[in-house]
Amino acid sequence: MPELPEVEVVRAGLEPAVTGAIIETVSVFEPRSLRRHVGPSEDFVERLSGRRILGAVRRGKFLWLPLSPSAVPGAVPAAPAAVPVAVPKTQDIHHFTGDFVENRADGGESPAFSEARGDAHGEALVVHLGMSGQVLLRDAGQPDDSLLRIRLQLNSPAGGPLRVDFVDQRIFGSMAVDHLVPTPDGQPAGLGHPAALIPSQVAHISRDPLDPAFSDTRFFAALGRRRTGIKRALLDQNLISGIGNIYADEALWAARVHYDQPTETLSRGRMRSLLAEVRLVLGKALAEGGTSFDAQYVNVNGASGYFSHSLNAYGRQGKSCPRCGRPIVRESFMNRGSHFCAYCQRVR
DNA sequence: CGTTGGCCCTGATCGC
DNA sequence: TGCGATCAGGGCCAAC
Numbered sequence A: 001m002p003e004l005p006e007v008e009v010v011r012a013g014l015e016p017a018v019t020g021a022i023i024e025t026v027s028v029f030e031p032r033s034l035r036r037h038v039g040p041s042e043d044f045v046e047r048l049s050g051r052r053i054l055g056a057v058r059r060g061k062f063l064w065l066p067l068s069p070s071a072v073p074g075a076v077p078a079a080p081a082a083v084p085v086a087v088p089k090t091q092d093i094h095h096f097t098g099d100f101v102e103n104r105a106d107g108g109e110s111p112a113f114s115e116a117r118g119d120a121h122g123e124a125l126v127v128h129l130g131m132s133g134q135v136l137l138r139d140a141g142q143p144d145d146s147l148l149r150i151r152l153q154l155n156s157p158a159g160g161p162l163r164v165d166f167v168d169q170r171i172f173g174s175m176a177v178d179h180l181v182p183t184p185d186g187q188p189a190g191l192g193h194p195a196a197l198i199p200s201q202v203a204h205i206s207r208d209p210l211d212p213a214f215s216d217t218r219f220f221a222a223l224g225r226r227r228t229g230i231k232r233a234l235l236d237q238n239l240i241s242g243i244g245n246i247y248a249d250e251a252l253w254a255a256r257v258h259y260d261q262p263t264e265t266l267s268r269g270r271m272r273s274l275l276a277e278v279r280l281v282l283g284k285a286l287a288e289g290g291t292s293f294d295a296q297y298v299n300v301n302g303a304s305g306y307f308s309h310s311l312n313a314y315g316r317q318g319k320s321c322p323r324c325g326r327p328i329v330r331e332s333f334m335n336r337g338s339h340f341c342a343y344c345q346r347v348r
Numbered sequence B: 001c002g003t004t005g006g007c008c009c010t011g012a013t014c015g016c
Numbered sequence C: 001t002g003c004g005a006t007c008a009g010g011g012c013c014a015a016c
Helices: A004-018 A041-048 A090-094 A098-103 A113-117 A216-225 A230-235 A245-255 A268-291 A302-307
Strands: A022-028 A057-059 A062-066 A123-128 A133-138 A148-156 A160-168 A174-182 A197-199 A328-333 A336-341
Touching: A004 A057, A004 A062, A004 A133, A004 A148, A004 A160, A004 A268, A022 A041, A041 A174, A062 A197, A123 A133, A216 A268, A230 A245, A245 A268, A245 A336
Parallel strands: none
Antiparallel strands: A022 A148, A057 A062, A062 A123, A123 A174, A133 A160, A148 A160, A174 A197, A328 A336
């Protein structure tokens, strides 16, 4: 499943290929893949057509491609700042406990009217891979994937025509055009671009633990206030982003923490050790994913990429714990499998 | 208000 | 060999 390392491999592959390219045509084969786009497919197509891609940025599992100002005539009228615009939805993301500002992008500043219109800070194509999404770079003439959902035809000044195919079996992934809002701390919104601007629908997502602006102490404090199990907290993208089921199990195994250990019982030392293991496993997977990457052909398969990693717990139920030799157990939890060593990882 | 359970979705795999 | 049942889980949201 695509988690932070897999999404970063996609971002790193897209960046050199699509930066500077013009989106010439957009084809939507599966409207459900636009679930996160506000507006119909036609709007999605119109908004993208003719615009230049300025880069590829990632925070956690979210990826976005900042766009040049709209080329569609009349699509970007100057915001009439004197006219108040109701902002029903954006207000929802402006209330949260203020002690966690540094790891979040929605830190309580009131949105300007022009931001609500969506064009004050520009727009971006937001991509989420969900469970099974892939972004594939292909030359014209290569056969279509049967699970092709969306296609962008690009023309890059340097590389010529190029196809960006969004392939997704389960349609949990999505693409959307969204407007950018400033990050409250003024730090870069994600990896890949220095701009402190983030898509509005990604603003509530926490910074990920590989982000230089991630604050360990804020994370520990917020974690200590949670009243839930540690794995649920690790999977909560509003608290810490980029971790999915696989790397959660792996980090918990490495730190010898049971998945249902109550967060309020974790000492700072155990939190620190767990966060260190999270960073280790994400970094190691990222390094492995990077080796299989081909600049000409982005082929990121979440399942096969993941299986190539050296896993200690995930998917190893019935096999022996690499540390103590006792069997790895699998329990159903949160509609997911949790894999752990019942001896090494006990609630305490 | 924070926390929690359920839902979405379909190709691959399993079991009879 | 065929076919129905089961599995996989990220993000969101209603409900508690």
